[in-house]
Amino acid sequence: MISIREVARLAGVSPATVSRVMNGTAKVDEIKKQKVEKVILETGFKPNEAARTLYKKSAHLIGVIVPNIENPFFNEMAKAIENEAYERGYRLTLCSSNDDIEKEKNSIELLGRMNADGIILLTNEDEILEKTKDARIPVVVLDRTVKHKNEVASITSDNYEGGRISMEHMLESGCKNIVAMRGPQNVSSGRDRFKGYLDVCREQHIKEQYVDCSYDYEDGLVRTEEILKTFPEVDGIIAANDMAAISAYKVLRRHGKRVPEDVQLIGFDNIIMSRLMTPELTTVAQPIAEMGAKAAQVLIDHIEGKEVPQKNIFEVELIHRETTR
Amino acid sequence: MISIREVARLAGVSPATVSRVMNGTAKVDEIKKQKVEKVILETGFKPNEAARTLYKKSAHLIGVIVPNIENPFFNEMAKAIENEAYERGYRLTLCSSNDDIEKEKNSIELLGRMNADGIILLTNEDEILEKTKDARIPVVVLDRTVKHKNEVASITSDNYEGGRISMEHMLESGCKNIVAMRGPQNVSSGRDRFKGYLDVCREQHIKEQYVDCSYDYEDGLVRTEEILKTFPEVDGIIAANDMAAISAYKVLRRHGKRVPEDVQLIGFDNIIMSRLMTPELTTVAQPIAEMGAKAAQVLIDHIEGKEVPQKNIFEVELIHRETTR
Structure with missing residues (x-):
């Protein structure tokens, strides 16, 4: 497969310019841009995702840390997060820990090394939150007041x-x-x-x-x-x-x-x-579904440089069914 | 942070040699190896995961395609896959599709671009299987006979x-x-x-x-x-x-x-x-749990070059509880 270097050579520009054209991350001279786009079109060049990540410093990846994948509450929420993230062009890595804190810590470290763009924490163990602070990745937390600088928002119901x-x-x-x-x-x-x-x-x-x-x-x-x-x-x-x-x-x-x-x-x-x-x-x-969607929304908005509300409190509602009179 | 190039310069070797030492992917002269290891130790060099992926052509990543994350059967199985994969040093990307075939196809394409090492398919839609064939990634399938060259094994119960x-x-x-x-x-x-x-x-x-x-x-x-x-x-x-x-x-x-x-x-x-x-x-x-663990085992064994059994059929068992006499 053709490499970014070859695209650059054919277009008579540097690989960094090709990268900038592809990602739209910075201004590129219009003539150079057209040359690059022409070569991309002609060669059918498709950037390798890992290579893109290196150039962009963004993996379009969100980590979701779930204490236990078997608990339906977390599952239903993870599903809503996934739907919303998918719509916005982000993918999800789900890390379930079976309530094993060591495993959660390892997952966070790995997400950092993977250049994950953010983390949604469906747990609020203090130890884990310390770890995410070290990872210097924006975090959206559930059921907890925002405490650290990298905690961008909290999602909770009343x-x-x-x-x-x-x-x-x-x-x-x-x-x-x-x-x-x-x-x-x-x-x-x-x-x-x-x-x-x-x-x-x-x-x-x-x-x-x-x-x-x-x-x-x-x-x-x-x-x-x-x-x-x-x-x-x-x-x-x-x-x-x-x-x-x-x-x-x-x-x-x-x-x-x-x-x-x-x-x-x-x-x-x-x-x-x-x-x-x-x-x-x-x-x-x-x-649950709205809370999950909101978690993805505020995290992605933050990643993309928008202002986001720090506190997101959802209303609760009585559902009267058959176990009460 | 220090880059792989600087490590190479300090050790007086090429970046490729540093990469080989880190990954153990090929023989390296013992003296060079010791030099590299010394520099890594002294500089505290930690390879960026995205950079590692490029060098290694492996992301230690397994994609799991689930038709619906809300169905407890798939969840319980995904959990078992995750546990086993984690033990073996692989992480999981869970792609749920809400039974949306277009979304499943996109997920597979993305997994390919991410250099995912393999896919476990908890769906057996024919259309999806065609797509995984194109992605040229090894696939473990559930409830289906192995048909294509890249389908390494199937997991099913009797x-x-x-x-x-x-x-x-x-x-x-x-x-x-x-x-x-x-x-x-x-x-x-x-x-x-x-x-x-x-x-x-x-x-x-x-x-x-x-x-x-x-x-x-x-x-x-x-x-x-x-x-x-x-x-x-x-x-x-x-x-x-x-x-x-x-x-x-x-x-x-x-x-x-x-x-x-x-x-x-x-x-x-x-x-x-x-x-x-x-x-x-x-x-x-x-x-369910054993089947999930087996799916991860055979896929990772295959990725790591081992022979794996193509057919994996699990015994079923009557669980007599309260809804029958």
């Missing part, structure tokens, strides 16, 4: 309002004995949802009742057993998220409890599975 | 046996009026499963009863309605896959049918969701 909505809906549905699963307190989504729940309790003079629960199915099973043991009179469960709600439903059924007749149940996220399950899950929806 | 097992299990569970959902007949998994079902019917002198159904949830809803209308006496449904079984369960419940008391139900795949749903789904398991 978790506080979501926490309020869940509790208010359980009260309106007639629950007298509500127990909340308090999500992980080292991430803002967990803290904010819980604060929303607490504030409603205080306003309504209700004693708070909760157990701690992480955002996954397995822990949801364990914590629902704990709820039934500690609060045998429970008639409403606010699950940490949809995955934990799916577990809660399973455990309630095992104990002979009917949903929603004996115990009402609400999730958080509105992952696709919440609609697929039977009974369909009442939940607080985050606009 | 779908025929799976089709037999489903039908045999429904008969053993006492079903008298079984209806099968026949999966897509343009892919081998659909054809083979159906053939397995048919052969059991013929051996046992049972009249076959089936409707056509694609591998997704939405179509599963429609087809289950069709089954209930066409075969009102149905007491056993063999779903096209787990997603369609989840739909079938929902429609059966809507019609007041109890599972497994009134209608028994079996899926195919053993995706994680089949265990999460309530009642837990009886299904025929494909070893």
Whole structure:
């Protein structure tokens, strides 16, 4: 295949000029430009992507760091990011880490060496964020306030309002004995949802009742057993998220409890599975697809030199289905 | 940052020699090698990944083409591929296409330009396979016989046996009026499963009863309605896959049918969701994680010059849970 050097020789210009014409990165004398374009057309020259990257210092590549590719929430969001990035001419490298921080760190280092243009972090482990700072690549973060210079924007939903909505809906549905699963307190989504729940309790003079629960199915099973043991009179469960709600439903059924007749149940996220399950899950929806698209938009806008909003907070919405009255 | 040329100058060798030392791709005079290594150590030289790619003609990159990132079967498999590839020092670019063939084609072209070392295709659209042939990159395919020169291996489970097992299990569970959902007949998994079902019917002198159904949830809803209308006496449904079984369960419940008391139900795949749903789904398991790991193994072995087995067929297994007796 013809090389950029040969194109340059045939056009009587330097390889750097050919590169500038191809990438439109700097002004080129109009006559030289026409010569180069003519040679490119005649020779059918196609730049090797790796070579382009070297010239352009841009790989049109975005790294997405996902803590666990099996979690449907991250998948649905990654899909939305990919669609948007594709429309804008960027491709995605998905790095899933299986919650292994060493692996996430390695991925970030590799993305740096690959001249990735930016990173979207669907995790907010502090250690990882330190690493991205070192990598000097613009980062869009989820569920976290922008802290470092290279963090260009954060994408989040209104978790506080979501926490309020869940509790208010359980009260309106007639629950007298509500127990909340308090999500992980080292991430803002967990803290904010819980604060929303607490504030409603205080306003309504209700004693708070909760157990701690992480955002996954397995822990949801364990914590629902704990709820039934500690609060045998429970008639409403606010699950940490949809995955934990799916577990809660399973455990309630095992104990002979009917949903929603004996115990009402609400999730958080509105992952696709919440609609697929039977009974369909009442939940607080985050606009997952819109949030993913926004993450790609602000990152690419930033890469392309545009001003972007640092805070991007999305509204949440109650989706009333079959697990509450 | 120091460049490869400066390293070469300091070591008194050519840049190509530096490259050979770094990559171990060819023999280098021992004295020159030591000089280069000393300079690399002293200068802290780190090769830019894009530059390495140019020298090595390998990006240590594998493209995975997934028809739909939302389908849990493909996700679980992609995760296994990623784990294995990571262990072997390769990274993954995941291209999901939302079943858009144009997008898949573009992805393949881009992977070629990126010097990707290989592609794992989780789709077997003929059009896409033609495109990968043009890209001259080694390809590992799923659920399809190896046809072209650049298709190094295929990964599949024993779908025929799976089709037999489903039908045999429904008969053993006492079903008298079984209806099968026949999966897509343009892919081998659909054809083979159906053939397995048919052969059991013929051996046992049972009249076959089936409707056509694609591998997704939405179509599963429609087809289950069709089954209930066409075969009102149905007491056993063999779903096209787990997603369609989840739909079938929902429609059966809507019609007041109890599972497994009134209608028994079996899926195919053993995706994680089949265990999460309530009642837990009886299904025929494909070893999804092992298949994904194998796909990465054979592709990387091939890339690294090793002999690999062309046909890789995995055993299936009945997972008896709560939707059959």
